[in-house]
Amino acid sequence: MDCRRAETYVLNELRQHLSPTLYYHGLHHTLDVLAQAQSLAEAEGVTDAEALMLLRTAALYHDSGFMTTYIGHEEAGCELVKRTLPDMGYSADQIELICRLIMATKMPQNPGDLHLAQILCDADLDYLGRPDFWPISQTLYVELQARGMAPDEQKWNEGQVDFLQGHQYWTASATARREASKQARLAEAQARLK
Known part of the structure; x- marks a missing residue:
């Protein structure tokens, strides 16, 4: 498996083909997810070289479907994986596992008991x-506005509260790192509604 080639390919494609109105789901998001996935994998004790490479590939390809579609981008990303990675x-x-990881990130997230999927989610x-x-x-809100998919600000804030209340981290490491701060963001979101 030539991970460097896969990485170079997808990063070049994302740079060339992602819409400039993907204010949230742009290349910066993919790179952030990659960095967080690697950090969480280390914290979670993942040491298997192949597993780490497959997680890295899945992180880089997880939103690649946005190059062709907004709705159903996870499926489109899997199609790209199946077309290019062989x-x-x-x-x-390996391709099947990468697709399972990508599909786990579809909302609502569903990683099941697959540890790498939990890390990616x-x-x-x-x-x-x-x-x-x-x-x-706010970048997500503006991205949705650009597509005529954003509710008014009040509904958006209500949605933020609902999303934060319904969200769970899947790994012990993410829970330890982020749950307390997420609860603080939830309290701030609830205050905005008052």
């Missing part, structure tokens, strides 16, 4: 428990 030395089993929504939650969530 030529880069990935086996059918937590990395994907890591910002919920970070100090930069508000500016990042």
Whole structure:
């Protein structure tokens, strides 16, 4: 498996083909998810080299479907994985696992008991428990506005409260790192509604 080639390929494709109105789901998000996935994998004690490479590949490809579609981008990302990674030395089993990881990030997240999927899901929504939650969530709101998919600000804030209340981190490491701060963001979101 030629991970460097897969990485170079997808990063070049994302740079060239992602819409400039993907204010949240842009290349910066993919790189953030990659960094968080690697950090969480280390914290979770994942040491198997192949597992780490497959997680890295899944993180880089997890939102690649946005190059062609907004709704159903996870499926489109899996199609890209299936079309391109065999030529880069990935086996059918490795490709299947990468697709399982990508599909786990579809809302509502569903990683099941697959540890790598839990890590990727937590990395994907890591910002919920970070100090930069508000500016990042605003980029999602603006992205949805650009597509005519955003509710008014009151409904958006209600949705933020609902999302934060319904969200759970899947790994012990993400829970330890982010849950307390996420609860603080929830309290702030609830205060905005009053």
